[in-house]
Amino acid sequence: MTNFTEEQKKQETTMEKYVEVYNYTNKILDLIEKQEISTEEAEWVTRQTVDNFRDHVNPGFLSYRKSVTKDGQFAAVEWKDSGLNCFMDVNGKEYIDCLGGFGIYNVGHGHPKVKQAVFNQMNRQALHSQDLLDPLRAMLAKILADITPGDLKYAFFANSGTEAVEAALKLAKMHSDRTTFIATTRAFHGKSLGSLSGTAKGVFRKPFLPMIPGFRHVHFGDIEMMRKTMEVCAMVGEDVAAVIIEPIQGEGGVNLPPEAYLKQLRELCDQYGALLIFDEVQTGMGRTGKMFCCEHYGVVPDILCLAKAFGGGIMPAGAIVATEEVFKSFFPNPFMHTTTFGGNPLACAAAIATFNVLIEENLPARAAEMGEFMLKGLREAADEHGDKVLEIRGMGLLIGIEFHNDEIGYEVSKGLFDKGILVAGTLINAKTIRIEPPLTITIEQAERVIAEFRNVLAQIRV
Known part of the structure; x- marks a missing residue:
């Protein structure tokens, strides 16, 4: 009888939690539905945001964000887009978005053509069964083959830049029996364990050491150091599988390479039989004045990584594009590297519309x-x-x-x-x-x- 009573109490407690969460979600959904909210609602949103960051997300963000007051009681809480180039906080203040x-x-923020493509696809089918052939993935892969430089031909789709880099590293490993990778100082390639091995900042790396074995770093822009490192790797039997590099470093401080550096790097990779991976997660999709940054330098990589703007600011989306010679390593078993959500119909619709807008609006x-x-x-x-x-x-x-x-x-x-x-x-x-x-x-x-x-x-x- 006692156990039955205890079980009843547990069930009652669980039901009380469900009711509390249900009511809380209803309030949030009502707010999401509204175009405009009241001052009282804005205050509630702000208070909930600050309290929940402190108690359930990470209190470190409250001391980091410049929008939070020193006592942590007030923050500029982002709420909605305001035209293509601005957004508003919950209190109606508008910001020009230079980040x-x-x-x-x-x-831009919420470009109508990208948004409409996603809505249209969502009304048809949001995700796919995973077993049949999904059309938008095939069509987006063709678009990438057509629009990327050189003989890049086959695409694999992911959800983020980090995932794109992971796919590129695994593809490079499958392409040869080599295990050495070279990245550069001040590089940023992501924070999952494989991509973090290419990232250069010690504060991000030290807590998670050891990294994936085989990674070396050389100074960005120093072609002689790169040459000597590749030479030494070949001499000691640790031939380089691939060099991974951002054509212009983003998180490293917007660092441009010396004029001939990337061409010389391409020649070095060819000389030593190494693949060249360009991480264009931040520099791609028109950001630097051409569709892809590598076009400024007349260099075609073996693998190109894309993400960030690839989803049009609407959907998380990433991709790698590779030559047939490299990508065919995935042909015998396409399940060697997979992702449940990568290349989903909503993300593909967003990416297709994004290329349409980039071209249409030049x-x-x-x-x-x-x-x-x-x-x-x-x-x-x-x-x-x-x-x-x-x-x-x-x-x-x-x-x-x-x-x-x-x-x-x-x-x-x-x-x-x-x-x-x-x-x-x-x-x-x-x-x-x-x-x-x-x-x-x-x-x-x-x-x-x-x-x-x-x-x-x-x-x-x-």
């Missing part, structure tokens, strides 16, 4: 034009502040502003944020903040960013 979700909003060329305009304006604004700004560099609308120390970079980021402009530092090089707006940013918005940057620099004391 672009770390590069996902190349075609956004790669627009990135080149607007990037030149913003680089010139930002450099002019920094002319009298050499004690604060070390360098402004970039290509297209991937721009880095490097300061003399982290503290100046944070103060500039915070000052711009207070003025309604979102920028952020880079994960590997904290002294550098990025300017990475949607490729649809207007001249007027760009002028405002430049003007506020000038104003904020003038107010900072070093």
Whole structure:
């Protein structure tokens, strides 16, 4: 009788929890449905967000985010898009997005054509059975074969940049019996264990050592160090399977390679029989002024990694594209590397629509034009502040502003944020903040960013 009573109490407690969660989810769903919310509702959302980040997500974010007050009681909580190039917080303040979700909003926030493609596909079929052939995956693979440079031909789809890098590394391993990989200093390739082995920042790596064996790092842009490393690897019987590199480093601080570096790297890989993997997760999809950054340098990799903007700012999506010679390693058993959600119909619809928009609106060329305009304006604004700004560099609308120390970079980021402009530092090089707006940013918005940057620099004391 006692056990029965205890079991009843457990069931009652469980039902009470279910009722509580059900009511909570109803309240959230009602808020999601609304186009506008009241002041009281905005306060509830803010309080819930701060409390739940502290208690259930990670309290570290509350001390990291520049939008959170020092006592942690108030935060600018992101709520909705506001046109292609802006978003609003829950209290209705608008921000020009110069972070672009770390590069996902190349075609803007909620581009109507991408959004409609996803809605249309969702109304037809959101996910697929996994057993029949799914048409959009096949069609998107053809688009990638047609639009990527050189003889890249076969595609594998993933959900993120990290997953794309993992697929590239596994494909490179299957292509040969080699196990040595070379990456570069200040590289960022992701944080899963394989991709983290290529990432360069020690603070991300140390807690998870040892990494996947066989990875070496050389200085980015130093072709002689790369040459000697590959030579030594060959001499000691540890021939290089692949070199993985970002054509322009994003998280490393928007670092451009020396002019001939990537061509020389291609020649070195050919000489030593190594594959060349370009991680274009951040630089691809028109960001640097061409559809793919490698086109600026006239170099075709053996494997190309894509993600971030690949899903049009609507869906998480990633991909690798490889030559037939390399990809055929996956032919005998296509189940050697798989993913449940990679290449799902919604993500493929978003990616197909994204390429359509990039071409229709000529956004790669627009990135080149607007990037030149913003680089010139930002450099002019920094002319009298050499004690604060070390360098402004970039290509297209991937721009880095490097300061003399982290503290100046944070103060500039915070000052711009207070003025309604979102920028952020880079994960590997904290002294550098990025300017990475949607490729649809207007001249007027760009002028405002430049003007506020000038104003904020003038107010900072070093």
